[in-house]
Amino acid sequence: GDASRVLTQDVLKRLAVLDADAYGAWSFIDLKRVLDGTGAEPYKSDGRMVVGAERVSRALTNRDSDGSASAAE
Numbered sequence: 511g512d513a514s515r516v517l518t519q520d521v522l523k524r525l526a527v528l529d530a531d532a533y534g535a536w537s538f539i540d541l542k543r544v545l546d547g548t549g550a551e552p553y554k555s556d557g558r559m560v561v562g563a564e565r566v567s568r569a570l571t572n573r574d575s576d577g578s579a580s581a582a583e
Contacts, residue, residue, distance in 0.1 A: 515560040518552050548573070 516524075518538055525533035525541075538552070538559070545551050545561065548569035552559045 514563055515555055516563060518559040518561060521561055545569070 518541060522533070522536055522538070522541060525536060541561075542552055545566075548565075549572075550561060550565035550569040552561050554560070
């Protein structure tokens with residue numbers, strides 16, 4: 511979407527819709543684990559955990575070619 515911040519619970523729902531086999535069982539801990547160190551870590555905004563859309567986009571652009579985050583489990 512066009513939101514600058516997305517609730518982490520919504521990110522998890524969207525990932526599950528994209529690929530239920532890879533992301534359906536993910537929790538906040540899994541999301542945090544793959545985002546740690548990327549510059550796109552979840553943070554609190556108005557008392558709720560969110561991720562910044564621009565930060566995630568930048569992290570995806572800058573990532574190396576080691577494969578998908580789901581493969582890192």
